Structures are given as C-alpha cells and as structure tokens.
Amino acid sequence: MQSIKQIQGLAQKIPGYFPGKIKRNRIIRWGIIGLISFVLITFLSRSVIVTWYIQRKISHFNESHNARLAINTIRIKALSSVLVHGITLKPDQGDTLLRIDTASMTIGFWKLITGRVQIKELKLHHISVSLIRKDSSDNYSFLMDRGKHITPEDTIIDEGNYASRASVLSDAVFTRIPGFMEIDDFTLTWNNRDHPVKLHFDQFKIADHHFKTSIDVAENDSTSIWITEGSIDDDAQKVTFRLYPGRGSKIFIPYISYRYKALIGFDTVLFRFEERVSPGEITTISGSAGVSGLEVNHEKIAASTVVFDRLGFDFSVNFGNDYMELDSSSLVTFNKLTFHPYIRYRPKPSKQFTLKIHKPDFPADELFSSIPVGLFTNFSGVTVKGDLSYYLDFFVDLSLPDSLRFDSELKRKKFYVSSYGNLDLYRINGSFPYTAYEHGKPVRTFIIGPENPNYRPLDRISDFLKVSVLNSEDGGFYLHRGFLMDAFRESIITNIKERKFVRGGSTITMQLVKNVFLQRNKTVGRKLEEALLVWLIENQQLATKDRMFEVYLNIIEWGPLIYGANEASRFYFSKDASKLNLAEAIFLASIIPKPKWFRYSFDENGHLRESLAGFYRLLSGKMLKKGQITQEEYDKLIPEVNLKGPAKLLLRKPGPLPADSINPDAGQEDDIWN
Numbered sequence: 001m002q003s004i005k006q007i008q009g010l011a012q013k014i015p016g017y018f019p020g021k022i023k024r025n026r027i028i029r030w031g032i033i034g035l036i037s038f039v040l041i042t043f044l045s046r047s048v049i050v051t052w053y054i055q056r057k058i059s060h061f062n063e064s065h066n067a068r069l070a071i072n073t074i075r076i077k078a079l080s081s082v083l084v085h086g087i088t089l090k091p092d093q094g095d096t097l098l099r100i101d102t103a104s105m106t107i108g109f110w111k112l113i114t115g116r117v118q119i120k121e122l123k124l125h126h127i128s129v130s131l132i133r134k135d136s137s138d139n140y141s142f143l144m145d146r147g148k149h150i151t152p153e154d155t156i157i158d159e160g161n162y163a164s165r166a167s168v169l170s171d172a173v174f175t176r177i178p179g180f181m182e183i184d185d186f187t188l189t190w191n192n193r194d195h196p197v198k199l200h201f202d203q204f205k206i207a208d209h210h211f212k213t214s215i216d217v218a219e220n221d222s223t224s225i226w227i228t229e230g231s232i233d234d235d236a237q238k239v240t241f242r243l244y245p246g247r248g249s250k251i252f253i254p255y256i257s258y259r260y261k262a263l264i265g266f267d268t269v270l271f272r273f274e275e276r277v278s279p280g281e282i283t284t285i286s287g288s289a290g291v292s293g294l295e296v297n298h299e300k301i302a303a304s305t306v307v308f309d310r311l312g313f314d315f316s317v318n319f320g321n322d323y324m325e326l327d328s329s330s331l332v333t334f335n336k337l338t339f340h341p342y343i344r345y346r347p348k349p350s351k352q353f354t355l356k357i358h359k360p361d362f363p364a365d366e367l368f369s370s371i372p373v374g375l376f377t378n379f380s381g382v383t384v385k386g387d388l389s390y391y392l393d394f395f396v397d398l399s400l401p402d403s404l405r406f407d408s409e410l411k412r413k414k415f416y417v418s419s420y421g422n423l424d425l426y427r428i429n430g431s432f433p434y435t436a437y438e439h440g441k442p443v444r445t446f447i448i449g450p451e452n453p454n455y456r457p458l459d460r461i462s463d464f465l466k467v468s469v470l471n472s473e474d475g476g477f478y479l480h481r482g483f484l485m486d487a488f489r490e491s492i493i494t495n496i497k498e499r500k501f502v503r504g505g506s507t508i509t510m511q512l513v514k515n516v517f518l519q520r521n522k523t524v525g526r527k528l529e530e531a532l533l534v535w536l537i538e539n540q541q542l543a544t545k546d547r548m549f550e551v552y553l554n555i556i557e558w559g560p561l562i563y564g565a566n567e568a569s570r571f572y573f574s575k576d577a578s579k580l581n582l583a584e585a586i587f588l589a590s591i592i593p594k595p596k597w598f599r600y601s602f603d604e605n606g607h608l609r610e611s612l613a614g615f616y617r618l619l620s621g622k623m624l625k626k627g628q629i630t631q632e633e634y635d636k637l638i639p640e641v642n643l644k645g646p647a648k649l650l651l652r653k654p655g656p657l658p659a660d661s662i663n664p665d666a667g668q669e670d671d672i673w674n
Helices: 004-012 019-044 046-065 109-113 162-175 256-260 364-368 425-429 463-473 485-498 508-516 524-539 545-555 565-573 582-590 595-601 610-625 631-636 668-672
Strands: 067-077 081-091 098-107 119-134 180-192 195-207 210-219 222-233 238-245 263-266 268-278 282-297 306-319 324-326 331-334 337-339 341-346 352-363 383-397 400-419 432-438 441-448 557-559
Touching (some): 046 067, 364 383, 425 545, 441 545, 463 582, 508 524, 508 545, 545 565, 565 582, 610 631
Parallel strands (some): 119 180
Antiparallel strands (some): 081 098, 098 119, 222 238, 238 268, 306 331, 331 337, 341 352, 383 400, 432 441
16 A cells, blocks of 8 residues: 555646645635535525514514514515515504505525625505694604614714715615515505595506606595606616696695695606715715796795796705715706805804805896796886896804804896886885884874974984984994895894894885885795895985985884874974984984883883993994094983873883783894884
C-alpha cells in the first residue's frame, strides 16, 4: 500500500493537477448543495415563515396602537401565493374600522428567502371602511397613536436627517404598491355625528402601472359620479393622478358644506410627483398640481362665490440633513399671473422660516385681470397699462423674534389706470354719505362734508389733536405710501412673542379705505382688496394726505354713536374741536383703540387712572422730540382732564363692560372700524 506522500507525488505528475483547485471545487460544490438545501427548506416551510411573519406584524401593530387586527385564515398556494380570509380591524374601544372578506397576494419568492415580504400582485374582495365619529370619540385616531411599543425596526429613519426620512418614506410607498392590484366592491363610509357620506366603486385595477375607475358618491339625498385615473410606476418612482366629474359639470367636495358651511367645487384636479436623490445627499421630490374651474364659497373668504379659472403649482421640494425647502425653480400659476416662491424651514436648533418672492417687471394687466371673480367688490371693469414688479423678503427665527426681517414692495413702471370701471376712488375728494356699522349692522348715516354742521376741515381741528392721533395711530402717515413696513414688522414680532394676535399693523390709509370703500364683512377677500385699493390711492395720488387725514378725523368713532372730532369734543368737553388743549387731545387719542371703553379710563372719583400716565409721557415725548410741542408745554402737561359734556353723566352709570370687552386682545383696527 502506497503512502499518502507517494500518491501525492504521482498526482503532481498528472498534467493540470492543482491541489488548490480541488479544494475550491469542493467548497463550491458544498456551497451549491447548501444553497439548494436552504431554498428547499425555505420552500417547504414557506407557510410557516409567512404565517409567522404576518402574525408577528399583527401582534406588534395591536400592541402599538391598542387595536384588534385579526385574520381568520391564512393559506399558502403554489410557490408564493397567499390567500387570506376574514380581515377585521377595530380599536380596543370603538366600532370596527375595516372589513375585508378575501385578500390574495403573490409574494416575491427570492425576497422571501432573504426574510422580506414584497407583494407583487394583490387582489382584494368586498372591502368596507367605516370612519365613525361620535361627539369627541372616533374609531380611526388610534392609527396615529403608536403608543410606547416601538421596536428598533420602527427607528430605521434618522430623525435628524430629513433627506433620509423623505427617501425612506417615498421608497416605502412605492415598494408597497404591487405591480398588479385589483380591488372589487369597495365602500368607504364617513359618518360624523350622524351625517353620513358614502363612496363606492365596483372595481379598481392597477395593470401595467395604469388605473382608471368610476366612484359613486352619496351624501344625504344627493349623488354624483367621480372619475379617477392615473399611473403608478414604482421603478421610476413616479405617480400621476387625475380626478374629474363623470356626471355633471363639477365635483363638489362632500361634508364641507355640512361641517364648515362652505362650498368647494372644481372641474378637474391633476397631480404628479417623482423622487430623486442627488449626489450631495439631498432628496428632491418634484411634481405639479393643478385645478381648473375652482369655486369657493365661505363667509370668511368673500361675500359671494369666488371663481378661479386656473390654479397651478410646479414644485421642487428639497430635503437636506436639517432643513426642508421649496426651491425657487417652483412655479405658482394664478390665472394669468405666475411667480417663483422660495420657502425654507429649518426646525433645529431653533425654528427658522424664510420666504422670498421676486417677480421682475411684468405687465400690470396680468395682476388685475387675474383677480378671481367674486373675491373683490370694486374692481369690475378696471383696466390698467404699464408694468409692475414685486419683491418680498421674510425671515424669522422663532427663538429670536427680534431677528425678524420683513420687506415687501409692489413697484410701478409707466403704470396708470385707463379705466376705473365701477370703482369711484375720487369720491373721497368731495362730500359723500358715510354709514357707520356695529357688528355688521348700520347704526348711523351722516354726510362727510360742509353740509354736516359737525364736519370740521383740517384747519379747524386742534393741532394738539392732529399730532396726538398721528403719533398714536400712524406716525409715518405723511411719509409712507399707505403701508408702513416697520409697523408690520413690529406687529409680527409682538404676536410671535405673545403667541397670539394682539396687535395689528394698519395705517390710517388702510383704515380709511376699509370704511369708505369696502363692505363690512371681515373676509380674506376684503383684506386683499383693501391692500390693493390703498396702493392705488397712494401711488396714483387720487387724494392728498391732508384730505385723507381730514376725512379720517371726521368719521372715526370716539364713543357710543359718537363719530368725528367735533362730536367727540362736544361729547367729552363741551367745546369745539379747534379748542382742545394738549391733555384733552392725548386723552382722545388714548381711547381710539377701544372707544366704548372710555369710562374705564377713569376711577371712581372721575379722575384719569394712573395707568394712563405712561401713555401721556410716551406720546408727549414723541411730540417734543419731533418739535410738535414746546418744552414748556411738555413740562406743564398733567395727565388729567375735566369732563364737562354728556360723557360726564355716563361716568355715574358704570354698568357692565361693553360688548367688545369680550375680546380685549382683538387688533386695534377691528375695535375702531366695525
């Protein structure tokens, strides 16, 4: 018998003999055998693996959400098909949210081998979703409550990296959408306090990335048909979506009218988005959204239905490590008007907001012809010529409110109004009837002009009163063009610090326009119209500053049904407005924000409260610094007045606080101008 060494010696003489090659072949052979064995074992135990995986996920979900997700049976068919019967979902305390009779799915086998479940095909039959709200409880909020049972699997997203979070969430959406999906007999019911809305479709199918279906919508006795179509491409990570009416001219959003007393309708809604990741570790989600024939009716928007012919938004949102931003390449389309906004939000280490809009010269008609029908009440038939440009720069660090930056300007270039249509802005220059309102109802009408015996031209009003009102209400009135950016900035800073609206930024021109030209409805439309009217009056110089201030002093409210400087002078001091002294003028300026509260400026003995002394020092100090009063007048000023008119009788009847005391933090403009 030959020794091992002799055998090896003979083998080495054989051509092509390599001992290492035999060893590698043996490893490869055993590796293949091991892989085949693993695949075979996985295949034979696929039912156990899938059942274990699904039950594990169900158990974790129930613990995390305090819910009861249950499945009656799970069956494995063929190589990697799963058939599930009797799926139900309900919170521990609440009505059943979801029922699915049958769900069949095909799972990617090779993904299953690696321990992941990827659904390639999905079919659902007879689905019922019931969203129920009763008083303060419902059966769906639990889905947002993850409880305390969070596993390491739930923290795969880096909480401090927004690019990573956006990418993971986007991938999660696309990877969970199967290449083929079919849903038969789907019903969604939304029942809020016994007001049901029902959506139903017979079949929804995604095949070759495309889908289209018809949806029946019912609310009370009204029914409609919606058509939705689009595509979902998980490989390219693109989504397109379109919604339009299948019957009738528009889609009207259900429940909105019942819950918010509003109407929202449209012809077509379009939506598209896609994701991409740049080499600089920035995740970008871009796309577009648009709506045609939009109609909105709500008392807080405008007095009548507002119609938008075209609204569009081409967006590109960047997610960086510690910020999110709307790129300036994004485009907003508003009827004929377009602009590129830039928005940036950085939440850490402190919340920072940035907003910029820069629109260089563009035809002025693009703005005026883009005003939606129904939004404004005065601009019908207005035509303009020339160009405009607009600039906005806003930044704030909420931890440092004083860092706020706010610059906004609408500039004109060879701009003029060729026709004012029904808009009569020149009426302010002559006599006109003015109607005062309280709580939206007219309480008194009088003439602003010489026909009114209480009307006083500017030169017949005390200089003390004029400078007191200017310094109290709008110190830059004779310098600005209707808007005072510093006042807006200070108002925003104050509101941020107080975490509520406590201060407005209205100028005298804005207050005047609101009362002389606009309806009393407090709407978004009225505020926008007010701004545009102020800009026109100031930039077209349709009235002088003196005339505007004169009208203002003759219509301002100064007490219960007391309007104008002369009525106020006689009501409080039994004298003409030209005879007011410095102390009396400052008192009248002090009550402008709350004219019906004048009684509470006095103590039980009829003297001005000590708290007003600071206001007297502040206002008189401004006047002295500007040379509007002398040093002697400043030194002799005492914060005290002697009521002689009818107002003195009201001091003896303190009574309850006036109605507007319910909202002491309301903005000044809302208290002065009803």
